[in-house]
Amino acid sequence: MNSSRLFLSLLVASSFLSGCQTQAAEPGQRAAKARKVAVAADDGGEFANFSQWRDVSAFIDDMVVRHGFSRPELENVLARVRFVDSAIQLMKPAPPGRPKNWAAYRARFVEPVRIDAGVAFWNDYGDALNRAEQQYGVPPDIIVGILGVETVYGRNKGNFRVMDAVTTLAFAYPDTPTRTARMEYFRGELANTLLFARESGIDPFSLRGSYAGAVGWPQFMPGSIRSYAVDFDGDGKVDLRNSPVDAIGSIANFLVAHGWKRGEPTxxxxxxxxxxxxxxxxxxxxxxxxxxxxxxxxxxxxxxxxxxxxxxxxxxxxxxxxxxxxxxxxxANNFFAITQYNRSFFYAMSVIDLGRAVRAARGG
Known part of the structure; x- marks a missing residue:
């Protein structure tokens, strides 16, 4: 590997704390590890000629048979993908450390910067938040809490090419006990990236996100974009990177699809x-x-x-x-609906507490 490789900034790493429907890693552990390796906001990666890898060739065969892609087209696309070593490093298990500490974890998310930014976001997008509550039954404070924890209201969306991130993790995931399952997962996300790009008529390399391929304000993985993202601003397209209104509706739709019940407590x-x-x-x-x-x-x-x-x-x-x-x-049921966004009790409680704090700061 080139010794001059670039790594994620801490803020970008923190923006993927949720793993956004990706894995049950504790965000605090991931952020602590990121502090040791992250020095820049974008890793351009290195040429790896993925199209010549045996497992990639088998993946291409599958995409041709199952989804009607052209083999030469996919070979050309995957030949442009770059290997992102920082994604590999950040996926490695964190070394054993201190016991889990909810108070310390909560303090990283329920804090003045996110609360103030949440108040401003709620004030700016109150109409869309109210519309999402009317349509889906998800209160504004839950949506605001998720957006605050995920990306600090769009500030930390990540700037990796999603194709680079998911391809690297699909075929070169680090040696961990879950390696086989995780590579299978990311191969599915690579397929979803290609399918979403084809369905949307966009260049797959135009998608930018976290080191693990999570996109936009809500940090949806490509599969979640295809399954749960909605055009909530009515402009005829789903754009989670540039439309906070689409993000609001998409989060609400995701939660309802994962069991959220209107009017029930958490x-x-x-x-x-x-x-x-x-x-x-x-x-x-x-x-x-x-x-x-x-x-x-x-x-x-x-x-x-x-x-x-x-x-x-x-x-x-x-x-x-x-x-x-x-x-x-x-x-209650709605608490566990939030854990489907990230499989962590700490995550779900931080979303709830941040949303409550923002609501209180607004005088609600």
């Missing part, structure tokens, strides 16, 4: 009753869904401090706090 604070034994432990690590009745939860010694509706299902959310006591919450 979380309720809870405590553990030490006198009830360890029965509550059975509710830990039970997946990203609300599936337990309130009476089951109470019987195990989990006590909500704000009374939730008795007819809803919940999951136990544990927010580890380093050496301090763990915070516990009861996550």
């Amino acid at each position: 979380v309720f604070p809870a405590n553990l009753d030490a006198s009830s034994g360890n029965g509550w432990e059975m509710f830990l690590n039970q997946g990203l869904e609300a599936k337990f009745r309130l009476d089951e939860i109470r019987t195990a010694g989990i006590r909500p401090t704000v009374e939730p509706p008795a007819d809803m299902l919940f999951g136990l959310v544990d927010l580890q706090n380093g050496g301090a006591p763990t915070e516990y919450w009861l996550g």
Whole structure:
């Protein structure tokens, strides 16, 4: 590799904290690692002649058979792709470090810069946010929270060519226990990039995003763009990089497609009753869904401090706090809908808390 390779800036790395429907990496770990390797906003990559790789040739064959692409066309496209080593480095597992710390994580996102920017964004795009709530049932504070965590309201969208990022990760993912599955995932995203470009009539190399291929204000992966992005500003095209209104509608549509229910709450604070034994432990690590009745939860010694509706299902959310006591919450269905955006309790709670803080700062 060329010793002069460029790496992502910390802000761009932070903009992909969600992994946007990509993986369950803890954003704090990814950002900490990025601080060590990131020095620039764009990695031009290096020539690798991907079109000559055996696995790429098999991928081209599949795209020709399944989607009707021309082999010479795809060979020419993939010959233009550049290898992005910084994407490989940032996908490597972070070394073991300190225990998870919710308070420290939250402080990175629920902070004055994002709150002030969120107020300005809400003021500027209040009509679109209200329209999204009317159409999809997703409140403005949730959409504002996601956009604040993802890209600080469009400030940190990333400037990598998506084709370079997803191709590199599809065929040269680092050696990790999940390498095979992750390469398969990114090959799917490479296919989606090519399909989206064809469907939209654009040059696939015109798409810019994070080091892992996430695009625009909401950091949607190409597959999510094709499945969930909407033309919410009515200009006849989906443009998540340049249209915050499209981003607003697309986030709402994504959440509804992943289980968001109009008018339902997200979380309720809870405590553990030490006198009830360890029965509550059975509710830990039970997946990203609300599936337990309130009476089951109470019987195990989990006590909500704000009374939730008795007819809803919940999951136990544990927010580890380093050496301090763990915070516990009861996550309702809509909380777990947010985790489909990023498979992390920390992420979902930071979205909720940032949205609440912005709403409060506006006087709402």
